[in-house]
Amino acid sequence: MAFGRLRKNKQEQDTNDDARSDEEDAGAIAEAPASGPYDVADKPSEEGYVDLGALRIAAAEGLQLRLEVEEKTQRVVAVTLDLNGSSLQLQAFAAPRSDTLWDDIRGQIGKSVGSQGGTVDELEGVFGTELLAKVPAQAQDGSKGFRVARFVGVDGPRWFLRGVFGGPAAMDPAAAGPLEEVFRNVVVVRGEQPLPPRDLLQLRLPRDSSPLPRPGGATSDRPAPPERGPEISTIG
Incomplete structure (x- = not known):
């Protein structure tokens, strides 16, 4: 019993x-998380994406793409996406297998903005903890103002993706929505090559210079072949 x-x-x-x-x-x-950004292992298909090497960008109507090229080395160091008067700059970095980078990088951004006389607010947003930075700038009419940028970061498997929203999307949630959707659909291709943490993952020109297609394969009414942009600063 x-x-x-x-x-x-x-x-x-x-x-x-x-x-x-x-x-x-x-x-x-x-x-x-219900959506990305994604690792290539989770979303391996290239259909509907523009392949830039370390990053794949999903097509969206009206989306225009600019590659940021370092003048000295002619290396592609970032991609900037323009949509409805706002912008989103993307950079992907190598990261340790067992550690994250965003906490430390937020501190570096705060110091950099502070050294320029600006301020940084740490907020909770749709992608977790993010930064809203305001840097003193001169307006076109000569008056003093601020340039506003919203920094978001995502730690993935052996990679870190940083996004910087500019224009109305930096402050206005309604304006940010379409570019946030673009950010959610980004696919990061880390590759197997050993890289020191914070090294930029290699970006490149698309295999062809065709315009960004609309979802479903149709060509956009406003063709936007990739073009080179100015030199930018990288973190770390």
């Missing part, structure tokens, strides 16, 4: 453990 009771208790315990496990799994699924 005692053995029977113990066995029954064990079965009940196993059932309870299974129930808890199911609840924990459901909780983990609920907490998992």
